[in-house]
Structures are given as C-alpha cells and as structure tokens.
Amino acid sequence: xxxxxxxxxxxxxxxxxxxxxxxxxxxxxxxxxxxxxxxxxxxxxxxxxxxxxxxxxxxxxxxxxxxxxxxxxxxxxxxxxxxxxxxxxxxxxxxxxxxxxxxxxxxxxxxxxxxxxxxxxxxxxxxxxxxxxxxxxxxxxxxxxxxxxxxxxxxxxxxxxxxxxxxxxxxxxxxxxxxxxxxxxxxxxxxxxxxxxxxxxxxxxxxxxxxxxxxxxxxxxxxxxxxxxxxxxxxxxxxxxxxxxxxxxxxxxxxxxxxxxxxxxxxxxxxxxxxxxxxxxxxxxxxxxxxxxxxxxxxxxxxxxxxxxxxxxxxxxxxxxxxxxxxxxxxxxxxxxxxxxxxxxxxxxxxxxxxxxxxxxxxxxxxxxxxxxxxxxxxxxxxx
Amino acid sequence: xxxxxxxxxxxxxxxxxxxxxxxxxxxxxxxxxxxxxxxxxxxxxxxxxxxxxxxxxxxxxxxxxxxxxxxxxxxxxxxxxxxxxxxxxxxxxxxxxxxxxxxxxxxxxxxxxxxxxxxxxxxxxxxxxxxxxxxxxxxxxxxxxxxxxxxxxxxxxxxxxxxxxxxxxxxxxxxxxxxxxxxxxxxxxxxxxxxxxxxxxxxxxxxxxxxxxxxxxxxxxxxxxxxxxxxxxxxxxxxxxxxxxxxxxxxxxxxxxxxxxxxxxxxxxxxxxxxxxxxxxxxxxxxxxxxxxxxxxxxxxxxxxx
Ligand SMILES: Cc1ncc(C[n+]2csc(CCOP(=O)(O)OP(=O)(O)O)c2C)c(N)n1
Ligand SMILES: [Mg+2]
Numbered sequence: 001x002x003x004x005x006x007x008x009x010x011x012x013x014x015x016x017x018x019x020x021x022x023x024x025x026x027x028x029x030x031x032x033x034x035x036x037x038x039x040x041x042x043x044x045x046x047x048x049x050x051x052x053x054x055x056x057x058x059x060x061x062x063x064x065x066x067x068x069x070x071x072x073x074x075x076x077x078x079x080x081x082x083x084x085x086x087x088x089x090x091x092x093x094x095x096x097x098x099x100x101x102x103x104x105x106x107x108x109x110x111x112x113x114x115x116x117x118x119x120x121x122x123x124x125x126x127x128x129x130x131x132x133x134x135x136x137x138x139x140x141x142x143x144x145x146x147x148x149x150x151x152x153x154x155x156x157x158x159x160x161x162x163x164x165x166x167x168x169x170x171x172x173x174x175x176x177x178x179x180x181x182x183x184x185x186x187x188x189x190x191x192x193x194x195x196x197x198x199x200x201x202x203x204x205x206x207x208x209x210x211x212x213x214x215x216x217x218x219x220x221x222x223x224x225x226x227x228x229x230x231x232x233x234x235x236x237x238x239x240x241x242x243x244x245x246x247x248x249x250x251x252x253x254x255x256x257x258x259x260x261x262x263x264x265x266x267x268x269x270x271x272x273x274x275x276x277x278x279x280x281x282x283x284x285x286x287x288x289x290x291x292x293x294x295x296x297x298x299x300x301x302x303x304x305x306x307x308x309x310x311x312x313x314x315x316x317x318x319x320x321x322x323x324x325x326x327x328x329x330x331x332x333x334x335x336x337x338x339x340x341x342x343x344x345x346x347x348x349x350x351x352x353x354x355x356x357x358x359x360x361x362x363x364x365x366x367x368x369x370x371x372x373x374x375x376x377x378x379x380x381x382x383x384x
Numbered sequence: 385x386x387x388x389x390x391x392x393x394x395x396x397x398x399x400x401x402x403x404x405x406x407x408x409x410x411x412x413x414x415x416x417x418x419x420x421x422x423x424x425x426x427x428x429x430x431x432x433x434x435x436x437x438x439x440x441x442x443x444x445x446x447x448x449x450x451x452x453x454x455x456x457x458x459x460x461x462x463x464x465x466x467x468x469x470x471x472x473x474x475x476x477x478x479x480x481x482x483x484x485x486x487x488x489x490x491x492x493x494x495x496x497x498x499x500x501x502x503x504x505x506x507x508x509x510x511x512x513x514x515x516x517x518x519x520x521x522x523x524x525x526x527x528x529x530x531x532x533x534x535x536x537x538x539x540x541x542x543x544x545x546x547x548x549x550x551x552x553x554x555x556x557x558x559x560x561x562x563x564x565x566x567x568x569x570x571x572x573x574x575x576x577x578x579x580x581x582x583x584x585x586x587x588x589x590x591x592x593x594x595x596x597x598x599x600x601x602x603x604x605x606x607x608x609x610x611x612x613x614x615x616x617x618x619x620x621x622x623x624x625x626x627x628x629x630x631x632x633x634x635x636x637x638x639x640x641x642x643x644x645x646x647x648x649x650x651x652x653x654x655x656x657x658x659x660x661x662x663x664x665x666x667x668x669x670x671x672x673x674x675x676x677x678x679x680x681x682x683x684x685x686x687x688x689x690x
Pocket of ligand 2: 489490491516517518519520521522529
C-alpha cells in the first residue's frame with residue numbers, strides 16, 4: 001500500500017512489519033515521531049510488543065540487550081547525544097553478538113546546541129562492532145529495517161540504519177508499505193540458537209582471559225566479513241519480492257564515467273541531479289553512493305573505481321585533526337590495489353548546512369580542474 | 385521418634401543446592417553465601433543479570449559458571465535496565481512465571497546504576513533487584529562508595545582522611561519510590577533471608593532487597609568472622625532487619641531488645657581501627673537515632689496500615 005510518510009514514520013512501519021517484540025526507547029529530537037507512532041501501534045494492539053519507556057538511551061540499549069539475550073526481537077531508535085550516551089552498551093550489544101536493529105537519525109553533536117544533520121554521531125560509533133547502513137530516501141529507510149533484521153539475525157551482529165535529520169526524518173515522501181504477509185514470508189520469527197533459558201542455563205559474557213578473548217574478536221570479524229556478502233544476498237532476495245533491490249553500493253552512471261563522486265545519505269540524491277546536468281554538457285561523471293560503512297565493501301569499491309581518472313569524496317562529517325571519514329575509508333581501502341588516481345576529500349554540510357546542486361557542481365569543477373588535491377581537506381561552503 | 389513427630393519436621397531452609405560447588409570468591413565472602421541462600425529461595429525458574437562487581441568474577445571464567453541458572457553479565461550501570469529488557473522478553477515469549485533478578489553490588493546500586501534502578505522502580509518493572517552491600521567498590525580494590533559508612537577506611541578514604549559522610553539510606557530511597565516491596569536481609573539470619581526472597585518472588589512489580597554482606601579483605605577482618613560480624617550488625621542495631629510494603633508499611637523482623645554496644649561490631653574490623661573513642665561514640669549515637677527513627681515508622685505503620 002502506498003502511503004505518504006515522513007522518514008520517522010517509515011522507521012516505525014519498518015519495525016512494525018518486522019514484528020519487533022521489545023522496544024525500548026527514549027525521546028530526542030529529531031527521533032520523537034518514531035517512538036510516538038510505535039507507542040500508538042503497540043497501544044492499539046496492532047503490534048504484539050512490549051514497549052519499555054526507559055529513563056535514558058543507555059538504559060534503552062541495555063534493555064534491548066537483555067531482551068535480545070532472552071530471545072526477543074528488539075528495537076530502538078535514537079540520535080546524536082542519545083547515541084553517544086549509548087556508546088558503552090553499543091559495544092556490549094555487538095560483542096554479545098545480539099541481532100538488535102536500531103535507527104539513528106544523523107544529528108550534529110553539541111555544543112553549541114544543534115538539532116540539524118551531520119554524520120559525526122553515527123561515525124563516532126564506527127568501531128563499536130555494529131553494521132551500519134546509510135540510507136537516502138524514506139522507502140529505503142522502511143525497507144532497510146526489515147532487511148536489517150534478516151541480515152543481523154543471519155550473522156548475529158546488531159545493525160544500525162542511519163538517516164539524515166529533517167532531510168529525511170521530517171520530510172514526507174510516497175512510500176510503499178509492503179503487505180505483512182509478504183514480509184512474514186521474508187522474515188520468519190527470531191529463533192536464536194542460544195538464549196537465557198532456565199531449562200538450559202548458561203552464563204553469557206563472563207570473565208574472558210587472554211587465552212580465549214581474542215578468538216571471540218576473530219569470530220566477530222569473520223562474521224562481519226561474511227556480512228558483506230549476506231547484505232547483498234538478502235538485499236537481492238528482498239528485491240525479488242518487492243522490486244526494490246538494495247546492495248552495499250548504489251552506483252549511478254558510474255559504468256562509463258571518468259570521474260566519480262562518492263557520497264552517502266541524501267547528498268547522493270542531490271548529486272545524481274548534478275551528474276545528469278553535467279552529463280548533458282558532456283562531462284563523463286558518475287556518483288557512487290556508499291550504503292554500507294561496516295562492513296566496508298572495499299572489493300566492490302575497487303571494482304567500481306577501476307579505470308577511473310579521479311575520485312571526489314564528499315563527507316558530511318569531520319575527524320578533527322585528519323579528514324572526512326568516508327574519504328579516509330575509501331583511500332585506505334584502495335592503498336594495496338593498483339588504483340593510483342587522485343582522490344579529493346571535501347567536507348561540507350556540517351550541522352545541517354544545505355548542500356545544494358550548485359555546491360556539488362563546484363566540488364566537481366574543483367576536482368576536474370586541479371591535477372591533484374592541494375589540501376588534505378577541502379572545506380566547501382564555509383566562512384573562513 | 386514416632387511417626388507423628390517425624391511428619392512435623394519442616395525445613396525452613398530448602399535443602400536443594402542450586403549453586404554449584406566451587407567459585408572464585410575470597411574466603412569468608414558474604415556475597416557468595418548470599419547467592420547460595422537467594423537461589424535456595426528462588427529455585428531454578430529464574431534469569432539473572434549481573435553488572436560489573438565482585439560477582440562478575442565470583443561466578444567463574446568462561447566457559448564455567450557457578451550459579452547454575454541462566455546469567456547475563458552486563459555493564460556496570462545497567463542491572464535494572466537489563467532486567468527490564470529480560471522481563472519484557474519473557475512476557476512476549478509467554479514465560480511470565482520466570483523470576484527475573486538483577487544482582488548488583490552497592491556501587492552498581494547506590495552510585496553508578498542508581499538512575500537505571502530509579503527508572504525501573506518508577507515503571508514498577510516486575511523484577512527483583514538485589515543489592516549485596518559490602519560497603520565499597522571491592523572488585524576494583526576497596527574504594528569508597530555511597531554505601532561506605534561513616535568512619536570507615538577505604539583506599540580512597542585513607543586513615544588520615546577516613547570517610548566523614550554517612551551511608552546513603554538506600555532502603556528509604558527505594559521505599560520512597562512506592563514500590564510494592566522493599567526489604568533488607570543479612571546472611572547471618574538465613575530464615576529471615578529466605579522468607580523475604582520467597583515473598584518477593586510472590587509479589588508482582590518491583591521488589592528491592594538490600595543484603596548485608598561482609599567482605600573480609602575489604603573490611604580487614606578475619607574470614608572466619610563473617611557470620612559473627614554480620615550477626616553483630618543486627619545485635620548492635622547497626623543494621624535493623626525490616627521490610628517496607630508499598631513504601632508505607634514498615635515491619636521490624638528481628639527484635640533487638642538488649643542491643644550490644646556498636647563498638648563490639650566495629651572492633652572486629654580493621655577498617656575502623658583508627659577511630660577515636662569520640663568517633664565511636666558519635667557512631668553509637670547515629671545508630672541509636674536511626675533505630676529510633678525506624679521504630680517510629682514501624683509504630684506509625686501499625687496505626688496507619690492497621
Ligand atoms: C563504567 C564503568 N566504570 C568503572 C568500572 C570499574 N568497576 C568494575 S566493578 C567496580 C566496583 C563495583 O563495586 P560494587 O558495585 O560495590 O561491587 P563489588 O565489587 O563491591 O562487589 C568498578 C568501579 C566499570 N566496570 N565500568
Ligand atoms: Mg561493593
């Protein structure tokens with residue numbers, strides 16, 4: 001059924017269709033509508049779930065961990081300061097190998113107080129051992145939650161769906177809400193191999209000495225690497241029933257391009273417009289949107305960038321003292337390959353500053369005009 | 385013995401041992417004994433979560449576990465929030481008869497985990513929250529906590545600067561949440577201990593149990609004095625054994641008509657060795673005043689709650 005939905009409600013419908021059993025959440029702008037609609041859906045009896053109205057995000061994630069370890073499908077959603085407060089227990093969830101799915105709405109970090117978008121909140125959680133998927137429209141948000149559970153439960157790793165504050169969270173778009181029956185066939189109930197069970201008592205997460213700790217980390221990493229393949233497989237399976245296919249990468253006119261812009265989130269949608277315009281004037285350019293940050297699809301990125309002349313990475317985030325984070329990721333993943341082309345790193349759009357087609361065109365022009373980048377980080381649209 | 389007499393024997397302490405033999409506790413650990421009694425009372429249909437504390441170690445290294453029931457180890461400040469999640473899962477999975485227990489130290493309860501505990505109590509989560517109180521952060525090497533009593537030495541309150549602040553009154557704080565059941569227990573009074581745990585398991589909503597739990601290395605006392613010191617805590621009125629229903633009805637469970645001087649309790653513990661006579665006197669006065677205060681509440685409850 002087609003509905004006109006804000007991104008936040010797309011999250012709620014995604015969770016509902018996934019038949020989540022325990023929700024634990026705490027309100028924060030710009031996430032509040034996610035939990036408001038879910039409260040309503042649970043209160044109406046449309047979803048058979050327990051909703052724990054915890055007193056903090058730290059407790060939200062801890063409750064999800066308890067619920068998931070006891071065998072329930074658990075869900076939460078947050079943003080920015082809330083995600084940062086969860087940091088300790090995000091690590092706990094992934095190292096406990098619990099397939100929790102959460103939505104994080106990218107909101108910049110304070111001070112000064114801000115509610116507008118950038119990616120530093122979720123990127124600060126890059127190494128927590130969670131999978132991270134960056135989305136670009138409300139349809140993708142809804143679909144990614146459902147796909148997310150299937151992937152997470154296959155590899156026993158939690159998964160974070162990320163979307164831009166306001167640009168998606170509060171923007172209404174037509175969204176196809178799939179039939180529950182269809183989704184039930186795609187996503188069967190959660191059946192963990194092992195859980196907290198009085199009939200089969202085990203202790204989870206106890207004292208782990210150096211003689212065994214490392215093996216748990218190795219297994220976690222192996223599962224992450226396996227997830228690169230699983231995300232694409234499950235994305236294809238979902239596409240076969242809905243017509244919407246999602247993969248680690250979403251390339252746009254990259255095949256015959258000489259120049260490639262690398263983007264994430266909603267900036268990629270704007271970039272597609274710029275690509276079309278420049279193509280009309282004869283510039284052979286494409287846009288490679290990275291959906292999956294963890295696991296990082298290095299091999300697929302290599303395949304996409306092979307034979308290109310130049311690469312321009314746009315980051316809506318900054319790692320102070322170094323560069324934009326996707327820029328680092330892309331560069332690092334190519335170092336041991338035969339790709340030796342200039343890669344430019346642009347930082348823009350922090351704290352919700354608009355990233356317009358004109359600005360993206362300017363980025364492309366700087367990239368094409370200069371033989372190689374003159375600065376480590378090229379700040380765009382900043383008053384210096 | 386006649387047939388008739390035989391039938392009359394009823395054990396006040398369940399004979400079944402759920403806790404397995406062998407764990408990593410120090411000699412004379414009160415917290416180890418507390419777990420043994422708690423499990424006897426609660427049986428096997430339970431799920432535990434334990435945040436960072438001595439019990440994270442006591443249970444044993446992976447893949448061993450000494451408690452014999454399902455256990456989720458969790459981060460320091462999450463005992464109550466994790467238990468809330470476990471409880472929610474048991475509800476949706478149709479296992480509401482399972483008792484969910486959060487088992488935390490005093491640091492995890494009075495201090496870093498207090499927000500989560502207060503939140504869970506306000507939501508009246510159907511869990512038993514147990515705080516075994518050894519009056520300091522013992523896992524990390526005897527640092528003061530909000531439960532360390534006036535006068536005590538710890539590594540962060542050295543003798544020259546021993547703790548000059550009172551212990552938080554956790555029982556009253558939890559009673560003020562108006563949860564259905566708050567009680568304290570003492571390992572030297574196993575019958576009262578087990579009765580209260582059984583009672584807690586029979587009540588819906590949040591139950592809070594505060595366990596007096598001596599720690600020989602942390603209190604600088606002989607391991608074989610654990611029960612003696614625990615008993616003296618009651619006999620000197622340092623730790624009055626009570627229960628509080630719905631935040632209003634106070635009951636004294638163990639009468640102490642002829643209290644021993646508090647000094648008897650203090651003198652067995654090296655952590656109080658530096659105290660002057662004047663300081664001992666001050667502690668005696670505090671203990672007397674607190675006892676009177678609790679007795680007034682007990683009296684008031686009789687009129688109020690009938
Ligand atoms: C967030 C965090 N801070 C600090 C620690 C270190 N830590 C582990 S156990 C502990 C003290 C626990 O004290 P208590 O709750 O009284 O339990 P006990 O060790 O006395 O049994 C501390 C400080 C931790 N694990 N996590
Ligand atoms: Mg302690």
